[in-house]
Amino acid sequence: MLNDEDMLVGFLEEAKEHLSTIEPDLLSLEDDPENLDTLNRLFRSVHSIKGGAGFFGLERLASLAHVMENIMSQARTGKLIFSKAHIDALLTGLDRLNLMIDDSANSNNLDITQEIALLESL
Secondary structure (H helix, E strand, O other): OOOHHHHHHHHHHHHHHHHHHHHHHHHHHOOOOOOHHHHHHHHHHHHHHHHHHHHOOOHHHHHHHHHHHHHHHHHHOOOOOOOHHHHHHHHHHHHHHHHHHHOHHHHHHOOOHHHHHHHHHO
């Protein structure tokens, strides 16, 4: 029977797998910013991370993923076309997500205001 710790470890492993695909997908959007398959894949990855983080009480991780997800959602619906600034901001957010997942026990103590402000400014 799985306990909470086993479930958290499983989530963190899955999140790392998602994160490993996000960077190459973001970089591919520099050449093709309206590629719906890539946008959908990015959205699903960040959405999964957000949901798991929320379930495990990793509020700051969930908050950052939520802001990233919102930008990806706008791109998926055509309300936004990714520019280099969007890609760079999302890569910055991705770096912070990686740090938070690597140190999930302290992730709620990390200051993510700069990353969120940058993403929301776009």
